[in-house]
Amino acid sequence: MNLDKVLSNLYKNYGENPGKMLVHTGTAGWILSCAAQLMAIWTNDKIPPEQKTFLIPQELGDGLINILSFYILTSSVKNLSSKAVLNGKIANKAIRKYLEKHNLTDKIGKIDFNIKKTENFGDIKEDFNAFKNGVDVIASTAGSILSCNIVTPILRNEYAAKQQVAANNVLAQKKENEKTPYNRFTMKDYQSILRHPGMRI
Amino acid sequence: MAVSAIKNTANRVQQAFYNVMPNFVAGKKADKFYKASGREISSAENRLILGVTALMSQPFIDFYNRKIDEDTRRVAVCRTVAKIIAGTLTGYAVRKGTIKGMQMCSQLPGKGVPRWKTLFTPKDVKKIDTDEFKQYQNALGTYISLGVMVFTNFLIDAPLTKFLTNKFNEKVVEKKSGGTK
Incomplete structure (x- = not known):
């Protein structure tokens, strides 16, 4: 694929859709950020192993939940708002005037109605696109605040506490095992031999 | 069959949502605000907004997480604050820088315009002082910034988070023990 084609595709895809760009690049950004943060904890010698056992799963959970909740929540909020502008539920005065002028008010809020596909859309194209871009960007930002700053921290803490x-428990068991030499004969072993004398010499 | 059933259900749910959603007509001020946001908020500003709002919510969520012991909670809060500060500063600076760079390198070819300044101008574009072109520059700059962040995340973001976490943690411990070093 040559550079010109890539640039033209970017222009066509995101030129009229900044909200979509924020969702896509945001998701990719969280993936990279999660990888870096995991490495930061792993290599930090000043954090004791017991706390790392909390912080590493917290970061991993944070990353996975962040990526998923960012994409699902942000794109849902953005898509719902975007469609609300397309079907006239969210409008400015110029768009409302246009709908009234062309007797389209009864179609407001119908999911199969798209102002962009109406006959005289050219009359308000510029105004409509500028307004829709703004709603998309605000919705994407609101969706990402909701997902990254409220939903994710609550979910990740639940997950990490369990982890x-x-x-x-595994660490405590390991320490316990280290305390007991493997060849030390315990009461438990002795009782086991008494119960199953044929199994050991 | 199953796909169309899911699609129909999704459509019905969406329609129900729009049926209960009140009509909203933006007044003059709100209209201006929306249009300015669409034009001016690039991924860099978006990252800054996310960072500031994160500082107002995430440390408190970590602080009131009673499922972990106090020491771990203290480190978790310090690390969350450090991570937000480091991530926001790096994220904002890199995005802003690459977007500026792309604006410089995506001009229309013409007399006195060096070739490097037209490197990222799509061939079929004739006008660049439009909202669409500004969004294109933002998108391109943001995608380039993701590539740059592969390095800055490891070289700046992560070490800065580590440094700040330890600094904040030391301060908290110092304050808790009631003395200064």
Whole structure:
């Protein structure tokens, strides 16, 4: 694929759709950021292993939840708002005037109605696109605030707390095993031999 | 069959949503605000808004997470604040820089315009002082910034997060023990 084609595609795809660009690049950005943050915890010697057992799953959960919730929530909020502008539910005065002038008010809010496909759309094209871009950008920003700053931190903490309990149990078990030499004969072993004398010499 | 059933259900849910949603007609001020936002908020400003709002919510969510012990909670809050500051500063600067760079390198060819300044101008574009072209420059700059961030995330973002986490943690411990070093 040559550069010209890539640039033309970018222009066609995002030139009239900045909200979509924010969702797509935001998702890619979170993936990269998650990878970097994981490495930061892993290589930080000042964080004790017990806390790393919380922070690493927290970051991993944070990353996965962030990416998923960012994409799902942000694109849903953006798409709902975008469609609301296309079907006239959200409008400015010029768009409303246009709908009234062309007797299209009864179609407002119908999901199969698209102002862009109406006959005289050229009359308000510029005004409509500028307004829709603004709604898209505000909706994408609101969606990302909701997903990244409220939903994700709550979900990731739930997830990471569970992970910490499990990881600490494993660590405690490991420490316990280290305390007991493997060839030390315990009461439990002795009782086991008494119960199953034929199994050991 | 199953796909069309899912599609029909999704459409019905969406229609129900629009049926209960009140009509909203933006007044003059709101209209101006929306249009300015669409024109001026690029991914860099979006990242800055996300960072500022993150500082207002995430540390508190971590602080009131009673499912973990106090020490871990303290480090988690310090790290969250450090991560937000480092991520926002790096993210904003890199995005802003690459968008500026793309604006410089996507001008119309003409007399006295060096070739490097037209490197990222699509061939079929005849006018560049339009909203669409500005959005294109933002998009291109943002995509380039993702490539740059592969490096800055590891070289700046992550070490800065680590540095700030330790600094904040030291301060909190110092304050808690009631003395200064």
